[in-house]
Amino acid sequence: MISLKKLGVLGLAAALSLSVAACSKGGGGQATTNSTAGASGPVELSMWTHNAGNKEELAAITSVVTDFNASQAKYQVKLQSFPQDSYNQSVTSAAAAKKLPCILDIDQPNVANWAWAGYLAPIEGLDDTLSKFLPSTVAKYDGKTYAYGYYDVSLVWVTRASILKKYGIRTPTIDQPWTQDEFMAAMKKVKDSGDYKFPADLATGWTGEWWPYGFSPQLQSFGGDLMSRPDYKSAQGVLNGDKAIAWANWFADMAKQGYMPKKSSSDPSQDFMNGKSAFLWNGSWTAVPTRKKFNDVVFAPPVDFGNGPKVGGGSWTWGASTNCSDPAGAAEYLKFAAADKYVAKVAQDTNNIPATDAAAAMVPAFAPGGENDVFRQYSKKFTVLRPETPGYPFIATEFEKAAKDILNGADPKTALDQAVSNIDSNQQQYVS
Amino acid sequence: MSTVTATAPVATTTRSSKKPRTSTSGGSGTAWAMLAPAGVLMLVFLIVPIVLTLSLAFTDARLISPTPAKFTGLTNFTRLFGSNVFWHSLQNTIVFAVVIVPLQSACALGLAVLVNAKVRGTNFFRTVYFLPVVTSMVVVSMLWLFMYQQDGLINSLLAQIGITGPDWIGDPNTALFAIILMSAWQAMGFHMVIWLSGLQTISADLYEAASLDGAGPWQQFVNVTWPGLKQTRTFILITITIAAFSLFTQINVMTQGGPLDSTSTLVFLAVRTGFQQQQTGYASAMSLVFFVLVLAVSLVQRHLTRDKELQR
Numbered sequence: 156m157i158s159l160k161k162l163g164v165l166g167l168a169a170a171l172s173l174s175v176a177a178c179s180k181g182g183g184g185q186a187t188t189n190s191t192a193g194a195s196g197p198v199e200l201s202m203w204t205h206n207a208g209n210k211e212e213l214a215a216i217t218s219v220v221t222d223f224n225a226s227q228a229k230y231q232v233k234l235q236s237f238p239q240d241s242y243n244q245s246v247t248s249a250a251a252a253k254k255l256p257c258i259l260d261i262d263q264p265n266v267a268n269w270a271w272a273g274y275l276a277p278i279e280g281l282d283d284t285l286s287k288f289l290p291s292t293v294a295k296y297d298g299k300t301y302a303y304g305y306y307d308v309s310l311v312w313v314t315r316a317s318i319l320k321k322y323g324i325r326t327p328t329i330d331q332p333w334t335q336d337e338f339m340a341a342m343k344k345v346k347d348s349g350d351y352k353f354p355a356d357l358a359t360g361w362t363g364e365w366w367p368y369g370f371s372p373q374l375q376s377f378g379g380d381l382m383s384r385p386d387y388k389s390a391q392g393v394l395n396g397d398k399a400i401a402w403a404n405w406f407a408d409m410a411k412q413g414y415m416p417k418k419s420s421s422d423p424s425q426d427f428m429n430g431k432s433a434f435l436w437n438g439s440w441t442a443v444p445t446r447k448k449f450n451d452v453v454f455a456p457p458v459d460f461g462n463g464p465k466v467g468g469g470s471w472t473w474g475a476s477t478n479c480s481d482p483a484g485a486a487e488y489l490k491f492a493a494a495d496k497y498v499a500k501v502a503q504d505t506n507n508i509p510a511t512d513a514a515a516a517m518v519p520a521f522a523p524g525g526e527n528d529v530f531r532q533y534s535k536k537f538t539v540l541r542p543e544t545p546g547y548p549f550i551a552t553e554f555e556k557a558a559k560d561i562l563n564g565a566d567p568k569t570a571l572d573q574a575v576s577n578i579d580s581n582q583q584q585y586v587s
Numbered sequence: 588m589s590t591v592t593a594t595a596p597v598a599t600t601t602r603s604s605k606k607p608r609t610s611t612s613g614g615s616g617t618a619w620a621m622l623a624p625a626g627v628l629m630l631v632f633l634i635v636p637i638v639l640t641l642s643l644a645f646t647d648a649r650l651i652s653p654t655p656a657k658f659t660g661l662t663n664f665t666r667l668f669g670s671n672v673f674w675h676s677l678q679n680t681i682v683f684a685v686v687i688v689p690l691q692s693a694c695a696l697g698l699a700v701l702v703n704a705k706v707r708g709t710n711f712f713r714t715v716y717f718l719p720v721v722t723s724m725v726v727v728s729m730l731w732l733f734m735y736q737q738d739g740l741i742n743s744l745l746a747q748i749g750i751t752g753p754d755w756i757g758d759p760n761t762a763l764f765a766i767i768l769m770s771a772w773q774a775m776g777f778h779m780v781i782w783l784s785g786l787q788t789i790s791a792d793l794y795e796a797a798s799l800d801g802a803g804p805w806q807q808f809v810n811v812t813w814p815g816l817k818q819t820r821t822f823i824l825i826t827i828t829i830a831a832f833s834l835f836t837q838i839n840v841m842t843q844g845g846p847l848d849s850t851s852t853l854v855f856l857a858v859r860t861g862f863q864q865q866q867t868g869y870a871s872a873m874s875l876v877f878f879v880l881v882l883a884v885s886l887v888q889r890h891l892t893r894d895k896e897l898q899r
Binding site (some may be wrong): 247250263268269271273274298417418548549552556559560564565581584585 | 649650651653755756757759838843844845846847848859863864865866878
């Protein structure tokens with residue numbers, strides 16, 4: 156009896172320790188087998204997405220998977236969705252355990268980092284298809300394609316025709332965007348009127364990826380950049396050169412003159428719709444709510460600070476992992492899913508810019524002459540991709556810190572020099 | 588190196604304390620089995636990470652990398668001690684601890700004395716004061732973020748009495764102070780309960796005797812209450828200090844170390860470096876320095892409190 160009891164206790168303890176170990180390794184993701192070749196029946200390919208909290212996109216992706224599974228009998232794709240907040244962590248821990256799914260979606264700025272780390276396998280044989288995609292939806296590293304996306308978004312200045320008219324500001328066009336002088340004169344005019352505490356809102360209250368995504372386009376429009384391109388060897392002279400300093404001075408000045416808040420609220424679109432700001436720097440995702448609220452919204456192109464208007468590019472993309480036991484299956488899915496009708500479907504359901512011309516033609520709002528066509532034009536004409544280097548996640552954090560410090564009164568030269576020295580020493584490991 | 592010598596005695600004491608237990612025959616197997624869950628948890632979540640941190644701190648390990656970590660000697664530490672942000676963070680951490688320990692414990696004691704009074708409705712106030720403790724720190728941080736806004740609740744109240752409040756979180760001069768105030772408010776309920784339990788161990792006879800001797804409330808507090816709270820005091824001092832050193836959540840939610848590093852702390856810096864910047868080795872070096880710091884402070888505190896016991 157006693158030994159039996161002992162055994163039970165020991166067993167319980169063992170089970171507990173096992174489950175503890177499982178928890179610590181799984182990191183939120185269930186350890187699934189990548190692909191199991193059943194003796195009879197199709198090969199199962201696992202697929203991960205970050206869309207668990209994103210109903211529309213998840214439904215669109217699910218329909219692509221369903222179509223693929225019905226189209227052939229050889230493979231069966233099994234979709235598993237994760238909440239976005241823990242998605243990258245799940246992938247990183249799965250990679251450490253060599254349990255990556257066959258197919259997964261990746262935020263474009265992370266592609267180079269993950270490709271360098273050996274998580275991702277290059278996509279081959281799709282060059283023809285992908286040549287029709289917007290360049291910003293095809294993620295490359297070291298000359299190879301690693302992932303493609305269904306859509307992109309664009310950055311715009313959101314304002315209203317009535318506001319432009321009231322203050323006598325020219326309505327900019329894609330061929331004739333505002334110049335720096337024009338823009339600053341408009342800021343001054345609106346500020347002096349006293350109607351707005353802050354004429355512009357640049358969503359400075361957001362943190363993380365928004366900073367490099369939202370503010371490096373202005374830096375690039377001034378003629379600076381985050382890194383030297385295309386070798387990505389150093390940020391020296393690019394992120395701390397005269398042109399970058401000019402950008403930093405402009406950025407700090409916007410806050411100093413009271414043209415924008417140093418830290419705006421967590422919902423800048425709502426503030427714009429409530430009439431708290433006259434100009435909103437934001438993504439094309441604000442189109443739906445702002446149009447609902449105002450019938451005279453203007454989506455103006457980015458300001459030209461000398462080197463042409465720029466917007467950021469790159470959104471969620473799909474690729475295959477190196478852990479897949481049936482790479483041919485993953486390649487077949489990626490080929491199947493790159494069809495124009497799926498690009499159109501996902502882009503339409505998520506209200507984003509379709510990656511191909513043919514797909515855009517299928518979505519009325521994004522077709523030529525459609526109400527959202529303007530975003531596609533901006534994206535096509537002005538996009539500068541965030542540096543496609545494994546060092547990007549590091550660059551992003553350094554840029555965010557430097558930009559925030561500059562906004563809070565740090566000396567631009569010192570702040571940017573510090574960022575450059577940190578970035579360059581981190582970047583060394585990738586260039587060998 | 589000091590940590591190696593510091594952890595060694597801990598290991599030997601646990602080993603020596605286990606020996607007599609194994610010698611007692613009979614239920615030792617059951618004892619081991621019952622120890623196992625806690626032991627495994629300690630091993631997996633405490634010992635293993637500490638050992639890993641210790642070894643990773645001397646490598647160039649990365650969170651995501653195709654190449655295995657290489658031994659780099661003291662590179663991480665020379666880089667750390669040459670970093671301005673590190674010294675800023677260390678300074679902020681120390682300032683935070685030095686200010687919040689007396690502030691929070693004194694306020695908590697004040698509350699405890701108040702709710703210990705024999706009047707109606709003390710249970711209500713006990714609950715109210717304890718509410719912030721059971722509220723998630725993230726929620727509390729978000730709420731205070733709104734209150735601290737330039738046109739937020741606090742500045743509106745100040746405006747009523749003719750004071751123009753600062754941009755609490757946005758101004759490098761006030762940001763850390765604002766965080767201290769809010770942190771003390773959030774956690775003081777917990778320490779109020781600890782003080783309260785200490786207060787209730789003091790015999791009512793002592794107060795009665797003191798009042799017969801003609802002692803007023805203040806004299807009673809100084810001569811009866813304060814000496815009676817000796818054990819509680821030590822406990823509160825140590826728990827607040829350790830909690831203060833590991834300041835992270837508020838910073839992460841409210842300021843992300845800004846503006847101009849005025850609220851950056853060691854733990855925040857280590858998390859940012861290790862996860863966002865993917866520099867596991869460098870972050871481990873920070874954690875190691877942090878570990879040594881906390882260990883040193885705890886040892887000093889233990890030494891000080893132990894000395895007083897001996898004097899008695």
